[in-house]
Amino acid sequence: EIVMTQSPATLSVSPGERATLSCRASQSVSTNVAWYQQVPGQAPRLLIYAASTGATGVPARFSGSGSGTEFTLTISSLQSEDFAVYYCQQYHNWPLFTFGPGTKVDFK
Amino acid sequence: QVQLQESGPGLVRPSQTLSLTCSVSGGSISSGGHYWTWMRQPPGQGLQWLGHISPGGSPFYNPSLDPSLKRRVVISVDTSKNQFSLDLSSVTAADTAVYYCAAKLVTGWLDPWGQGTLVAVSS
Numbered sequence: 298e299i300v301m302t303q304s305p306a307t308l309s310v311s312p313g314e315r316a317t318l319s320c321r322a323s324q325s326v327s328t329n330v331a332w333y334q335q336v337p338g339q340a341p342r343l344l345i346y347a348a349s350t351g352a353t354g355v356p357a358r359f360s361g362s363g364s365g366t367e368f369t370l371t372i373s374s375l376q377s378e379d380f381a382v383y384y385c386q387q388y389h390n391w392p393l394f395t396f397g398p399g400t401k402v403d404f405k
Numbered sequence: 406q407v408q409l410q411e412s413g414p415g416l417v418r419p420s421q422t423l424s425l426t427c428s429v430s431g432g433s434i435s436s437g438g439h440y441w442t443w444m445r446q447p448p449g450q451g452l453q454w455l456g457h458i459s460p461g462g463s464p465f466y467n468p469s470l471d472p473s474l475k476r477r478v479v480i481s482v483d484t485s486k487n488q489f490s491l492d493l494s495s496v497t498a499a500d501t502a503v504y505y506c507a508a509k510l511v512t513g514w515l516d517p518w519g520q521g522t523l524v525a526v527s528s
Binding site for chain 2: 298329331333339340341342343346347352384386388389391392393394395396397398399
């Protein structure tokens with residue numbers, strides 16, 4: 298099983314600041330990574346797929362990068378609605394997939 | 406785009422069977438392109454994939470599930486109602502979670518998700 302790890306576990310950021318979240322795969326997954334946002338009390342929402350492609354309706358302040366085993370989600374200027382938990386997911390070996398444990402972005 | 410909505414009881418007694426249904430709107434459940442997926446999230450924890458059912462009605466269960474969980478999970482589909490279902494037998498308090506249905510694209514990511522339903526296991 299491909300294991301996904303995320304760091305940091307919690308990221309404290311002020312509104313308007315840049316947030317950089319990391320995700321690492323235990324083996325190469327090419328660019329088969331997606332990112333999701335989960336606001337408390339809501340379902341996860343797809344933000345990024347194929348490591349760097351924004352999903353429909355996702356604001357441009359969200360961007361993804363990386364390939365192989367190292368991936369990054371960047372929020373360029375945090376808005377109040379962005380304080381949430383962010384999960385990365387690898388889907389390299391269809392139909393299998395795994396999620397990381399999540400990074401919580403909260404108020405500094 | 407398709408929309409998904411879970412339904413089912415919010416409280417299940419220990420040793421009973423948890424049964425949830427996911428209603429799909431905006432598209433046919435038997436058309437290609439989506440694998441109908443069940444996820445769960447225990448309170449305060451991360452996301453756990455239970456399994457999916459294909460457009461053709463073949464279930465697939467996460468091979469990484471603990472065997473004690475895997476043998477209790479059944480996913481099925483009712484194409485006449487455009488719904489798919491999750492049955493989890495012999496539940497314990499450890500099965501208390503928010504259960505989500507989601508559409509997994511053939512490409513691998515999950516979009517969209519249902520809103521989720523909290524199921525508590527308690528006597």
